[in-house]
Amino acid sequence: MKKLVLAGRVAAGLLVAGAVNAPVFADGTDAAFDPQALFAPLSLPHAPNAFRGGAGKPGPLFWQNRVDYAIQAEIDPATHTLRGDETITYTNHSPDALDVLWVQLDQNAYRRDSRGSLTSPRPRKDFTDGYQLDAVEVDGKPVHFLVDDTRLRVDLPQVLGGNGKQLKLRILYHYTVPGTWGGRTAVTPTKNGDIYEIAQWFPRMAVYDDLRGWDTLPYLGSEFYLEYGDIDYAVTVPWNYLVAGSGALTNAKDVLTSAQQQRLAQAAQSDATVMIRSPQEVNEPSSRPKQSGTLTWRFHMDHTRDVAFAASPAFVWDAARINLPDGKHSLAMSVYPVEGVGKDQWNRSTEYVKGAIEHFSSKWYPYPWPAAVNLGGHGAGMEYPGIVFDGYDDKGPMLFWITAHEIGHTWFPMIVGSDERRHAFMDEGFNTFIDVYASDAFNKGEFAPKRDSEYAPKGGNPVDEILPLLADPNAPTMMAPADSVSEKYRHSVSYFKGALGLVLLREQILGPERFDPAFRKYIATWAYHHPSPSDFFRFMSSEAGEDLSWWWRGWYLNNWQLDMGVSAASYVDNDPSKGAMVTLGSRQKLVMPATLRIDFADGTHEDERVPVEAWRQSVTPKLALHTSKRISKLTLDPDHKLPDADRSNNSYAMP
Incomplete structure (x- = not known):
């Protein structure tokens, strides 16, 4: 990078x-x-109104629906099957009465007949049957539903009124976890056992908002747009597995040995990395509280749009304290197989997680959750709230850069919940931007400057590296929908141009003394909400005290x-x-x-x-x-x- x-x-x-x-x-x-x-004069895509005002802030009539989940899941390693039983508490804060609900079924993207499979530029050889829905109930009664590709329409027997009315949607389901070809969610073999990297693993509510009602873009392989709420989830696995997941582990006494509980308590007070399960203990039955049957791991996460987890008998596990503003703390953790052990490898992962989060928290907005996990597995390089999936064979500067980048997604789009499926630059571009300064800050610039062949294909000055893209008549603008941007342009537009646009805005147009307070206030204002590009453009112009219409027009709306x-x-x-x-x-x-x-x-x-x-x-x-x-x-x-x-x-x- x-x-x-x-x-x-x-x-x-x-x-x-x-x-x-x-x-x-x-x-x-x-x-x-x-x-x-x-x-x-610049007309932005979304006009200001009572829901979203001219200053780029939520208006007096702004609303956002809420989704809370309670999920019980079980993994069967013999068949690579995940079974789930979820209850969704859906709160309709909109002024509209709803007669249907739309739910995202992202596992259906792995079906042979899915839109994503049929339109992918990379032909897939392996498939699953996607979600198998065993029951769909509303308030305890079966209801009619329709599955359409990666979407589920639930027909409500009675309309759900607006302004805070609730219902409970229960879905029983199962699916086959893809192999390593699954990418973001996969089963990865290691010499001490499989690693289950479990994401997009439960049916998730589609967003209903003031911009377009139900947002039901099919999942073609881009990223996500999700509602916020609290999530309780339980994962049942064989006795010899460790589970690392989003949020707080709430039953440590049931799933950890007394020694591991003591080590975790020590890590919560330590700036140095503490080993919770060492490489030597990986195959030791004594490193588990029981030696047969199954164990159920329970987690809770407040105010989140998603959760993910990883499970394996092969995990080495370490942790250290994260120091946050105002004397608060969180816990940095890493889980990885023995193949990742090494002084320039995953032994330093927790140090990287800790350093990146402390930097992002002090400079932009405090990290909000009790733990942050870096998983060494297949190497998808993928982010979820509270946990990121990286490659166990990553090492050296690349391990730092990929760790900081994926953890940086905590701020965009996990805290600031922009629509990744439509506006990738508000996700990847904003995150790549804050990565730049994290690389400079870590350990007195040990891994600065940030480099990666995908982001800087020619080496040298980044303002020169963007020139071929700006001169390319076929290059999309940053406002192009994510699914419309080919792989040829995905990194150069969404990541590199998106980040460079903010660097230029900060360093050359506004200056840090105006940009930084405005950007921090943007994050705080839209935390756990759904800003559009128009909201961002208006907010930064208003808060920075500068008419930036010309910059939005030339760099974002066009490729000038x-x-x-x-x-x-x-x-x-x-x-x-x-x-x-x-x-x-x-x-x-x-x-x-x-x-x-x-x-x-x-x-x-x-x-x-x-x-x-x-x-x-x-x-x-x-x-x-x-x-x-x-x-x-x-x-x-x-x-x-x-x-x-x-x-x-x-x-x-x-x-």
Whole structure:
């Protein structure tokens, strides 16, 4: 992964004159820049109303439905079958009466006839039968239902009124857990037993919101959009299995030995990693409280949109305390097979979890849950509330980067519940952005700068690496629905461009002193709610005190390029002591604030900040420099902070 930090701002000090010259550079090239297009009033996709206001905040009539789950599950290792019995308490806070409920059945994506299987660019050879629904009941009575691909429609015998009315939906089900080809949810073999990585494992309510009612996009393999509530779940597994899951383990005395309970208590007070079950204990029956039958592990998680877990007889387990703001604490934990043991491997995983969460919590918003688990398994690189799935063979810098990235998803979209299935940049882009600073902060920059071949395919300066994407006429915008973005563009658009857009906004447009408080307040305002892109755009403009319509239009709503330069310069009255006039130009549709470096003939230099307003009335703005010495050279963006398509015109030598 590539470091994206673009640091450095200089104070403005220019007089801008509105020029009426023809839109040309010195070489006569027609300029594509049109100030009337870039700075025109911006209509965002969702208009403000009483539900979502003009300042990007929830309005006075904002509502959000609530979903609480109670789930009992059992894994049969002989058949790789998971059986579940879930009761959903659904609270309809909307003003609408509902005559149906829609439920997501993501395991159906593994069926041979699923839309995802049929449209995947990577043909699948292995399939399951998806969810087998054994019973569907509302308030204790069987009801009619319809399964359509990865969606379940439950027909209600009586309408569910709005404004806080509730019902209980019970679903009994079972399915076959996919093998390693399942990706995000899989059974992974190791030399000491299988690892069950269990996600998307229970039918989950679809979101019903003020933007479009029921949000029932089929699951094609992108990510998720879920309601919030509390989840109690129990997992029954063979006696020799350990289970690590989202939330708090509520019956440790039933499933852990007394020694393991003591070690966990020690870890809760320790900044150093404490071994809960060592590699030497993995195959020892004495490391389990019983030696036959099954054990049921019980977990609880408050205010979450999902839970996931992992179960295996092969787990090594360690933990350490996480120090949070205001004297609060959580627990960092790692579970992994002996294949992952090593000083530059999973032995450091808990250190990475702890360091990343402490950084994210102090800089942006406190981590909200009692534990955070890093699972070393198949290597899906996938995030869920309170637990992430990574690869047991990851090591060195890559293990840190993947751990910090997946844990970073706690903030986007686990806390700020954006719609990943529609707006991937609000998930992957925002998270990749905060990763940049986490890499710089950890252990005095041990793994800085952040690098990854997928995010920085050419190496070097990230503002140059984005240039091929901006120049690609087939590249989608960041507003393109996630399912419409091909694998060719998925990382470059959603991750890299999404993150770089925030780096540029923070470092080059607003400055950290305005960006950071606004971004922190955005997270706090929309925590456990569902902001849209329009909400984010309005919120940041309002809180930062800047009309950013031009930036949202050029970088987010379009894929516009930037190519600014210095096209002419001359002394006032041919006298260096009277200052100079500088003419700028742009060959592309987007412009940005920029630093203009003035190199003087005596070897000194000054930096002046050119505000974006310089371009509001002219395609060739003229700048009055209040200098008194002979100038040798003028350079726009001398520190190479902007994604300028052609830097050959950024410098101008004075005669």
